[in-house]
Amino acid sequence: MSLEGFLAASARGGAIPWSEELRAAREFGLSAREVEAAAFGAGLLPARYSRNAGTIGLAGQAVLHASCVAVAGCGGIGGHVIEQLARLGVGTIVAVDPDVFEESNLNRQILATVENLGLPKVEAAALRARAINPAVILRPLRARLDSRNAPSLLEGADVVADGLDTISARLELAGACARLGLPFVHAGVAGWYAQASTQAPGSSSLSDIYGHGTAPAERGVEAALGNPSFTPALAASLEAAEVCKLLLGLSGTLRGRLLHLDLLAMECAEFPI
Amino acid sequence: MTVTVKLFASLRTGRFDLRAMDFPADTSAAQAIAAAGVRPEEAAVVFVNSRHAAPDTVLADGDTLAIFPPVGGG
Structure with missing residues (x-):
């Protein structure tokens, strides 16, 4: 399974829980930062940013991340x-x-x-x-x-x-x-x-x-x-x-x-x- | 001429917030600041009619002079 597929499958209500980010990092040998970059690339929001979403948005969150x-x-x-x-x-x-x-x-x-x-x-x-x-x-x-x-x-x-x-x-x-x-x-x-x-x-x-x-x-x-x-x-x-x-x-x-x-x-x- | 002098932050302590002050013609911002009892080093930022102004700016009747102290802590 690709990282993007893994993240999409792990999303709950459109947001990726931290525990799943950690699991993705372990399974794919990546840092949390790299996992979040992939999540943004796949149009998925880490759950920690769910209360940012209405103000910052997914695209804005990806800009802040970079x-x-x-x-x-x-x-x-x-x-x-x-x-x-x-x-x-x-x-x-x-x-x-x-x-x-x-x-x-x-x-x-x-x-x-x-x-x-x-x-x-x-x-x-x-x-x-x-x-x-x-x-x-x-x-x-x-x-x-x-x-x-x-x-x-x-x-x-x-x-x-x-x-x-x-x-x-x-x-x-x-x-x-x-x-x-x-x-x-x-x-x-x-x-x-x-x-x-x-x-x-x-x-x-x-x-x-x-x-x-x-x-x-x-x-x-x-x-x-x-x-x-x-x-x-x-x-x-x-x-x-x-x-x-x-x-x-x-x-x-x-x-x-x-x-x-x-x-x-x-x-x-x-x-x- | 009459100039409205507005003090901000700690400059208000023991002085005033806003006061209409009478000055002779050609009074500069620096002279008005001194007349308000504010030392030159206490007036870090000065605005005349909401525009940033140098101390030697000559005031006119009806002007508003706003004075801020240096706020430099972090």
Whole structure:
């Protein structure tokens, strides 16, 4: 029996159960990722994506499976972005972060646990992605993404997601993305406040967000306000939805727009940037 | 002339959300920001009538000036 025939026979209500994906992987000597690629090719949806179907669709799910997203920083925003992209079914996630988990991360970073203290963030990200979705490849890169290493570390990426926590690192990466022709999905948080915007390839819109071309400070108002649990999770959700739309070629993205959310006043503002 | 000044995020703390302020003619965005009690480094993004504006932008009667602080955490 062909793999496609095996998968078609194992589908329940049009969806392939995980146990059958594993059986197919064993019988045909393939990885879970290869089995899912074959399923999409045969017009079959793995059951784990059944609640994506009405929003993403089979064709969109196949596009996400074939996509690669780089997440720069695996802390408050980046950790939640990785969690959501792995559940969404983005086939390759490149996670870049030089740091290990510290106690001050526990209040908001989804990958930070008491057991993970001292563990490199990218290692925790790889374990988490594997636990959620073994059909996703997470490439852990323990490095600080900068303009020098960006061309090699971002090789193959379709979109770059911002999980960084300093303004200078963001501006440097945004500049590298502009030169590499990559969309850069930005979000930043401080206290009750979050902002998000997408810098289109070749644009320098992020420099307009951080201070008029003058030398901006290393950190924003988060230096005084800190970051509670809910703001990075919100910012990450904005990024994940934005990444999904960019990969699927949907309209309504934050290209040329700065979205600002105030969770204290429960207000939302939007400006062209 | 009268300019509507809107503050966002933590810039509101101890100041105001929205205020109509009177300025002499040819007042710049930077001068209005200072008059609102906001330090230059606190005003990361400035919009005049919903358009991104440099600090030296000269304001006109009826303009709306929106000021955002730098939000840079992750």
